[in-house]
Amino acid sequence: DAKTTQPPSMDCAEGRAANLPCNHSTISGNEYVYWYRQIHSQGPQYIIHGLKNNETNEMASLIITEDRKSSTLILPHATLRDTAVYYCIVKGNSKLTFGKGITLSVRP
Amino acid sequence: NAGVTQTPKFRILKIGQSMTLQCAQDMNHNYMYWYRQDPGMGLKLIYYSVGAGITDKGEVPNGYNVSRSTTEYFPLRLELAAPSQTSVYFCASTHVSNSPLHFGNGTRLTVT
Numbered sequence: 001d002a003k004t005t006q007p008p009s010m011d012c013a014e015g016r017a018a019n020l021p022c023n024h025s026t027i028s029g030n031e032y033v034y035w036y037r038q039i040h041s042q043g044p045q046y047i048i049h050g051l052k053n054n055e056t057n058e059m060a061s062l063i064i065t066e067d068r069k070s071s072t073l074i075l076p077h078a079t080l081r082d083t084a085v086y087y088c089i090v091k092g093n094s095k096l097t098f099g100k101g102i103t104l105s106v107r108p
Numbered sequence: 109n110a111g112v113t114q115t116p117k118f119r120i121l122k123i124g125q126s127m128t129l130q131c132a133q134d135m136n137h138n139y140m141y142w143y144r145q146d147p148g149m150g151l152k153l154i155y156y157s158v159g160a161g162i163t164d165k166g167e168v169p170n171g172y173n174v175s176r177s178t179t180e181y182f183p184l185r186l187e188l189a190a191p192s193q194t195s196v197y198f199c200a201s202t203h204v205s206n207s208p209l210h211f212g213n214g215t216r217l218t219v220t
Contacts, residue, residue: 087150
């Protein structure tokens with residue numbers, strides 16, 4: 001599976017959009033981009049995934065660049081409850097491999 | 109549906125003791141996984157299963173064993189507990205390999 005690179009941390013103000021970047025320059029054609037988050041010490045929670053088209057659901061939007069070498073997770077109106085570690089993962093047919101993720105801190 | 113259920117939630121073991129971490133899912137998922145998470149780190153895959161009777165090693169299988177006799181259950185066995193196995197253990201399941209994983213709430217294990 002392709003590796004991903006995320007900054008270690010970022011913050012944003014409550015009510016503003018949070019844009020979380022992820023680089024995956026070695027991604028293969030059949031590999032999906034997944035985003036999970038982990039709040040405190042709970043089990044990771046699935047957010048969204050995509051192959052090459054942009055995706056949106058009730059939680060977030062996923063923007064994938066045309067060359068698929070990077071993506072951005074967008075939380076449109078961040079709340080304090082969105083403070084968590086966010087994992088960007090690239091996965092084909094094999095196992096899900098987690099890196100250290102990015103810690104998002106939402107400030108009041 | 110209860111989803112993925114892990115028991116116990118917490119456990120303290122002495123060095124050399126053994127125990128089984130339980131994982132059950134009621135979603136009829138074929139794929140099941142065991143991960144461990146050390147403080148400040150991402151999750152590392154221990155073992156996984158693509159269906160009843162089939163298991164395979166992940167990144168960090170040493171010191172652990174698994175079995176998958178039914179679709180619902182995927183227990184993780186520690187035979188001789190060591191301090192290095194102090195961690196939070198997460199079980200996950202999914203229907204097919206490219207579907208999102210559903211995680212349990214974890215078992216927090218301390219070995220002293």
